[in-house]
Amino acid sequence: xxxxxxxxxxxxxxxDIFSNSVDALLIVDGNADKYNSLVRKGFFEDxxxxxxxxxxxxxxLWFHFGDTQDSITKDYKVFLPIFGEFSGKYSxxxxxxxxxxxxxxxxTVYPIKEKELYLFLLDDLDDKENIExxxxxxxxxxxxxxxxxxxxxxxxRDTTNSICISEISDETVNSPIKYSDWRMMIVNMIWxxxxxxxxxxxxxxxxxxxxTPGQTxxxxxxxxxxxxxxxxxxxxxxxxxxxxxxxxxxxxMVQDIHENxxxxxxxxxxxxxxxxxxxxxxxxxxxRISTELYNALDKTQKMGRKACIIMLDIDYFKHVNDDYGxxxxxxxLIHFAETxxxxxxxxxAVLGRWGGEEFVVVNYDDDIEAAGELAELLRxxxxxxxxxxxxxxxxxxxxxxxxxxxxxxxxxxxxxxxVYQAKGNGRNRxxxx
Numbered sequence: 381x382x383x384x385x386x387x388x389x390x391x392x393x394x395x396d397i398f399s400n401s402v403d404a405l406l407i408v409d410g411n412a413d414k415y416n417s418l419v420r421k422g423f424f425e426d427x428x429x430x431x432x433x434x435x436x437x438x439x440x441l442w443f444h445f446g447d448t449q450d451s452i453t454k455d456y457k458v459f460l461p462i463f464g465e466f467s468g469k470y471s472x473x474x475x476x477x478x479x480x481x482x483x484x485x486x487x488t489v490y491p492i493k494e495k496e497l498y499l500f501l502l503d504d505l506d507d508k509e510n511i512e513x514x515x516x517x518x519x520x521x522x523x524x525x526x527x528x529x530x531x532x533x534x535x536x537r538d539t540t541n542s543i544c545i546s547e548i549s550d551e552t553v554n555s556p557i558k559y560s561d562w563r564m565m566i567v568n569m570i571w572x573x574x575x576x577x578x579x580x581x582x583x584x585x586x587x588x589x590x591x592t593p594g595q596t597x598x599x600x601x602x603x604x605x606x607x608x609x610x611x612x613x614x615x616x617x618x619x620x621x622x623x624x625x626x627x628x629x630x631x632x633m634v635q636d637i638h639e640n641x642x643x644x645x646x647x648x649x650x651x652x653x654x655x656x657x658x659x660x661x662x663x664x665x666x667x668r669i670s671t672e673l674y675n676a677l678d679k680t681q682k683m684g685r686k687a688c689i690i691m692l693d694i695d696y697f698k699h700v701n702d703d704y705g706x707x708x709x710x711x712x713l714i715h716f717a718e719t720x721x722x723x724x725x726x727x728x729a730v731l732g733r734w735g736g737e738e739f740v741v742v743n744y745d746d747d748i749e750a751a752g753e754l755a756e757l758l759r760x761x762x763x764x765x766x767x768x769x770x771x772x773x774x775x776x777x778x779x780x781x782x783x784x785x786x787x788x789x790x791x792x793x794x795x796x797x798x799v800y801q802a803k804g805n806g807r808n809r810x811x812x813x
Contacts, residue, residue: 403503408434410464410496423504427478438464441487442474453608458565459545463553466491466498473505528605528613529634533559535584536628545606559584571602571610578615587617588628594621600637612641658733660710661717669732672742673788679744680782688751688781689791690741691799692720692758695774695807697737704769712770713737719765723758740795748781748812755779755810763808774808 399405405419406428416431417424428437442463443452470489475482483504490499530552532542538559542552563582570578580586581599591597596618602610614637620629656668664672676687694716701709713733720731720739728744741758743751755777763774778798782791798811805811 402501404428404500406437406500406502408437408496408498408500410434410498415500423478423483424502427476427483428502434464441476441485444476450607452606453604455569455604455608456545456606459543465496465555527633528636529632531562531632532629533562533632534629535559535587536626538584569604574601574603577601581615581617584628587619587630591617591619591630593619593625593627595619600641603634605636611636611638613637661714661733663717663721663739664730664732666733666735669730669734669740669742672730672732673740673792676742676744676782677786677788677791680786681784686745686747686781688743688746688748688779689795690743690751690755690758691734691778691795692739692741692762692775693777693799693803694737695776695803697773700770700773708769712767712773715765715767716762716773716775719762720758723761724754727754729754738799748779751779751781752810752812755812759808759810776802776807777810778802779810779812 399419402419403421404417404424406415406417408415413434414431415434415437417428420428420430427440439451439457443457444450466489468491472487474485474487476485477483486503486505488501490501492498527546529546530542530544531540533540540555540557540559540562543555543557544552563579567575567578577599578601596616598614598616600612600614603613603615605611614635616631616633616635618631620627620631622629656664658665673689676689679685680687697709697712700712716737717731717733717739720741724731724741724743727746730742732740732742734740741754743754746754759775759777763772765772767773776799778795778801780791780794780798794813798813801813802809802811
């Protein structure tokens with residue numbers, strides 16, 4: 381038949397060519413969530429069942445990740461029905477994976493007159509087209525890599541259109557979903573602590589009163605990605621600039637800022653450590669352990685939470701510096717702090733260097749008796765610990781609990797006096813006041 385002039389080829393012959401050429405032909409009933417395969421050849425014999433759920437078919441075709449067939453998180457599957465509705469002829473290319481082999485599929489959809497009845501034509505493209513499509517997709521993905529979602533919406537008409545979930549497809553989808561319904565669907569993807577802010581910022585009345593034509597605003601929050609992991613995103617709103625003041629149409633975009641925020645938080649953490657830690661021993665410095673003492677007072681007085689404070693003063697530490705030098709003294713202080721940290725590691729307690737050879741432990745949730753036992757364990761552990769060139773050290777320890785009527789000064793003075801009493805009674809002992 382190929383040698384025949386084209387004006388001699390009949391419609392039936394053309395349909396026969398088509399039926400022999402197409403790789404898959406499906407009839408779909410969207411309302412009933414069903415499809416039936418009329419033709420399945422080659423790759424499609426394994427990829428598509430003879431019949432099944434239409435939503436499951438849509439998910440298999442393009443609700444998955446990049447070069448795998450891994451499914452997206454279940455929360456985002458609420459968009460499946462939207463992607464399965466077509467108001468006119470539609471064509472796109474899809475990347476799917478079967479048995480670790482990537483296939484580029486040409487999909488064409490023909491709506492039938494009855495509501496949500498469609499013909500799906502699917503063809504597995506050859507290797508050359510596959511390579512070209514992959515390169516094109518990489519370019520598109522590079523451009524869209526930071527924008528996970530975009531949408532156009534009208535809060536007066538309560539409509540949405542041009543929805544694009546770029547991790548799934550670079551194509552936009554015009555759907556009948558209402559903006560008010562979309563808000564309540566998407567809020568489930570927002571971190572629970574940020575949901576109230578999201579609902580406030582996306583409320584139609586808020587958008588009306590806070591945006592002038594052309595104005596853009598954004599806020600950052602944690603949001604689930606398609607894998608179900610929470611990432612930092614920037615939610616961007618821009619009111620369309622039109623000639624009609626009562627026209628409230630907006631562009632909404634979700635930008636992936638997770639790497640930048642993670643890097644910023646890491647940097648802030650480093651600076652926080654520099655501001656909070658003693659540079660020699662790496663435990664809390666004087667200012668930070670003072671803050672912890674104030675916090676313990678506040679929690680005791682407002683919440684009735686138990687808290688005790690313990691001060692350790694190394695006995696005769698001046699002799700260490702005089703006999704061995706300050707470098708050995710520094711090594712000894714580091715060793716001392718590490719020994720104390722090891723003893724309190726299973727307690728709800730924090731350690732700070734008060735100054736020189738004095739250290740303070742803030743011990744939460746223990747009463748005075750338990751804090752005294754912890755102090756005695758600290759004393760005996762330090763007494764037994766070998767400190768390299770210095771040999772053995774001892775320390776004098778003062779303990780007190782924080783009381784409802786305490787101020788910072790009264791609690792600290794009581795602990796300080798306990799230390800001086802321990803030193804006055806011969807050192808290497810614990811005094812509880």
